Amino acid sequence: MIRLENLTKLYGSFVAVDDISLHVPRGILFGCLGPNGAGKTTTLRMIAGILRPTQGRVLLGGDDVHVNPLSAKMRLGFIPDRPFVYDKLTGAEFLRFVAGLYGQEGDSVERRIAELLEVFELTSWKDELVEAYSHGMRQKLIISSALIHRPECIVVDEPMVGLDPKAARLLKDIFRQFVERGGTVLMSTHTLEVAEAMCDQIAIIQHGKIVAAGTVSDVRRQHKAGDASLEELFLKLTGGAQIRELVEVLGAVR
């Protein structure tokens, strides 16, 4: 469903993404892990068609995002890490607007809006301006907007940030069901427990390169990690295991 071919992105002389090739098949929940600044967000923004790769290409369902952007983007629902919502629109107006961007209107859209707001417990807020929403409610609204046009795949950057436990659980269930019905989810996350519990496959990115990919068991096997937890595996692969002793970093408390 999502195919990255030799994807490279340079910011000036800085290599943010370094020759990444990846295939995320249909019906898979795929997790992108990596420390801050590893290149996850840049990769996801290239997949969404916001950034142009310096080299390589991104295919969504066979369509190159930069050659056939309209048909590729029709398949996609994108949730950025710092999403923008028009503050002066109501939740329902915002969803209607996004549906319109995907060429959808009419009763089916209204039904879909009601359905999504109901699922995310935003129905009573649908006519409130977005500026009155809490961070978590905005996040739920953004997720609803990514689902409004029934995409084939969802690309989501740090989906759990700001969600309460109930909403986080709801999101996990939604993504799981979405995948079980044939959809594809590619998400980046720092929450290793979430990745371990939810993802069918993972890729660990470090300095713009994929240092490990596959199921968690595959990665353990590749790196001879035995029964190590994903956290230990992650720290091993990203150099985090060599961090200094906590006491040394914090210093003595006066």
Next chain:
Amino acid sequence: MKQPSLAHVLQPKWRTALQRVREERARGGTGKLIILALVGAGFWAGVFGVLYRILKALRAVEELGPLIPGKILGLILLSFISILVLSNVITALSSFFLAKDLDLLVSAPVDWLRLYLAKLGETLLHSSWMVALMAVPILAAYGVVFKGGVLFGLYALLAIIPMLVLPAVLGCAVTLVLVNIFPARRTRDLLSIIALGAAGGVILLFRMIRPEQLARPEGFRNLLDFVILLRGPTSPFLPSEWASQAIMGYLRHELDPLPLLLLWTTAAAFVTLGAVLHRALYAQGFTKAQEGAERFIRGGLWRWTVGSLLGWLPVAKREFVLKDIKLFFRDTTQWSQLILLAVLIVVYLFNIQALPLHRGEPVGFFYVNLVSFLNLGLAGFVLASIAARFIFPAVSLEGRQMWLLRSSPLDLRALLWSKYWVGTLPLLIGDRLAPELGEQDFHRSNVKLIAIGQERGTDIAPGGVIHLLQMIVRGQEVRPVGHLRSGLAAFQSQQARDGEEGDVDSGFHVICYFPVVIIWLWTTRRASEGQGRQTLLPRPCPSLQT
């Protein structure tokens, strides 16, 4: 795939605007809106009234009567266009490349043409609304004086709309090309180029219209030359000239479809070419604009230079001052406004230089007064603009960082201290240097005012009073206090010693500007009444000669 309509893409914008009005009303802001409308209407009435009187008077002049209003309209529209080009370049940078909603629009399957037209419309509206509002009383005055009738409004609209579209397309195209040329988001370089280009362009435009020729009819061999110049187009290839011709043609009942045709076809061609350029360059430019701020800024230079100079300060104050200076130089949004201010000053100085005052012959008392007070006004304007825009909101601009400041043991006095000095020092230095660069002659003219007053024996030496006021409002200097103590005699002798230092710069001029203007009007009127408007200086003023 069915594409969203243009109106749909623009929907959040107009809904947001409507919502803001609603909220204002709900907050009981109807009164505020009414006051705003009344102030606006008053301004319109003022502009209309002044222009109406001028046009009425000009129309009564034989031969030249119908020509000069056309020329004036051409000049007004030309200045509108030059302002619009600059304004559009800067607005396009925000709407096409930095707006927060772009991620949403670009990641959605919205085709390039709709995105272009939506953002072009947004840019056009944001950058042109003020000019469009300003044009209303001006065109109304023309319509009334020349008896244009009810349909004139529609006709003027037909001429003005494409005139607004053209600089918008041009501004967007320039920004698009520049964003593509510069690696990453080098907005700093970009704005420098834009500012330089704009300043150069504005000066060029003002040069092109050769306003000094119109002010010197005696410089023409005969009246015919003057009339020929007036009849000729000011700048035949600029849309402002076409719009002016179209409007004046209608008002003179000499309908010529060519100017309108030129305006609309050029606008259509520009939009088409702009769209083609957008298609070719936007995706690449947008990616470049997303490449974040400059990386790897170590800020070492600031620490070595300013940091060393401020070594004597307590660490909190030093770090605060350093932080503010760094942020100013890295936050290009602050620059654009300073650049605009600088362009205005350049245009002002250029125009003053172009005034017919430098030809060696005696200069009218009125002109000397006028230039002096324009200088005074400029100093006030510059200081007031910078103070109101940058220094006044400095503390509240900390906004989102307040949590950090308030949760730290920072003494709020240190915050206020650093804000005060970071704003005040450049103003004091600029206040001293800027006039020295461009206006030396005109400062001297202020000193001369005193001499004029004394030589004429007018009761209380108007120039002296004015200068005394100037010095009083200087505030930060000790000298005026001395003058006040020792009376006018001491003041005069001090002036003799100070000689060329009688400059107009002052940190607080603006506060006392209006009383000074009133006194100036009063004394000038007295001088004019006593000696007639044509009175000249007893001898050519050396400081006003080139």
